Amino acid sequence: MAIKNYDELSSLELDTLKEIGSIGTGNAATALSQLIGQQVRIQMPEVRIMGYNEAIEWIGGPEEITAGVLVKMSGQINGIMLSCQQLEFVNLVLRNTLGKEVEDYFGLHEMECSVLIEVGNIMISTFINALSSLADIQIELTVPAFTVDMQGAIMAVPMAQYGGQSDYIMTIGGNFVCDGKEVPCRLLLSPDIRSLNVLLRKLGVSGE
Amino acid sequence: MSKLTIGIADMKMAKGEGMLITYALGSCIGICLYDPKIKLGALIHIMLPINMETGRKSPMKYADTGIRETIKQMEAKGASRARMTAKIAGGAKMFEISGGSLGNIGQRNIESVRLNLKKEGIRLLNEDVGGSVARTLLFDVATGQGCVRSYGRPELIF
Known part of the structure; x- marks a missing residue:
């Protein structure tokens, strides 16, 4: 049955989404690992x-x-x-790509920003590619956009986008562990409700 | 001084004194409504321009129903619409995305807030809107003074 709100998801459906998160984040971690030449593990998404x-x-x-x-x-x-x-992640990337670190976000100039955009873009694309081949669906992606600002306002972007449909936001994703240390890099996937139904149907877990 | 935090799609009022704060307004807008005579202030944090929800469970999520409902509640506490003034902040475009309507929510919010204030006959005293920075809005009910805090920009008193 198609759902109308996120809280109607069954435990089977939630488990399926968790699995997607796991596969997607895992692929993204592999991509990150190749980029920075370090071992990267993931926490349970x-x-x-x-x-x-x-x-x-x-x-x-x-x-x-x-x-x-x-x-x-x-x-x-x-x-x-x-x-x-977050800054810890930023420095992990910069240390292993440009061989430098920044003290705060004001230290990010054009070169540093473009590295961060690229890393974000590669992780996101890898995640989405895994999802797309797993569920056999076509997904097109825009060019990545970048900003440095209060995270509340950044999180509000997907909320506002789907705010007319729901009072809730769904996020799928997890943190990385690099060099035995937890690095907070949150990869967050927020699909709209209609797409969630398409996805669950394609994966064969929504009984219809 | 008591401090009240207003979340997204929320509204709080204070009378006489108190600081109303709402954090990290991106495309959202913070609307301060104030009756200076009785020192009654309200701060609304709206997220979207127009309420088209069936059931309308959260009026404060939208500019139109948020403003209307808040004025009603302020009037119930003795405020007069003729004395009421407004100050607004927010409506930024956080990400520059080529193609798609993503970035326009901020602008649509600004237009809807201005329109609805006008419709309700509330004077808009001051605004700090648009651009691409997130804003934290503080409103001092004792003085009616607003303050906008952003990343990488000096504090703005209005």
Whole structure:
């Protein structure tokens, strides 16, 4: 049965989404690992369905500054995919690509930003490619957009986009572990409700 | 001084004194409504321009129903529409995306808030809208003064 809201998802459907998160994040981690020449592991990805304010608390408070790479999906699936890169992650990438670190986000200039965009873009594309071949669906991606700002406002982008449909936001994704240390890089997939139904049907878990 | 935090799609009021705060407005807009005579202030954090939801469970999510409902609640506490003024902040475009309607929500919010304030006969005293920066909005109910905090920009008092 097609769902009308995220909270109607059955436990089988949630497990399926978790599996997608696991495969997608795993592929993204492999891509990251090749880029930075370091071993990267993933933590158990989560599927979370949260109210707006809950989601912002979950990511670490509204005013915290973060770098965000955003890609919009269209085709058989509509949605937004975000890579929220906190300073620890930023420095992990910069250290292993440009051989330098920054003290804060003001230290990011053109070169550093374009590395971060590229890393975000490659991780997102790898995630989406895995999803697309797994479910046999066509997904088109926009060119990545980038900003450094308060993470509350960045998280609000997918919320506002689908806010007319739902009071909740669904995110699928997880953190990385690199060099034995947890690195907070949140890869977040937020599909709209219609696309979620398409996805679950294609994967054969929505009984119709 | 008491501090009240307003989440997304939320509204809070304070009378006499108190600081109303809403964090990280991106394309969302924070609307301060104020009756200076009785020092009654309200801060709304809206996310979208027009309420087309059936059931209308969260009026504060939208500019039109948010403004209307807040004025009603302020009037119930003794505020007068003729004295009421507004200050707004937000409506930024966080990401520059080629193709797609993604970036326009901020602009549509700004237009809807201005239109609805006009429709309700509320004077818009000051605004800090548009651009591409996130804003945290503070509103001091004792003085009616607003303050906008952004990343990489000096604080703005309005």
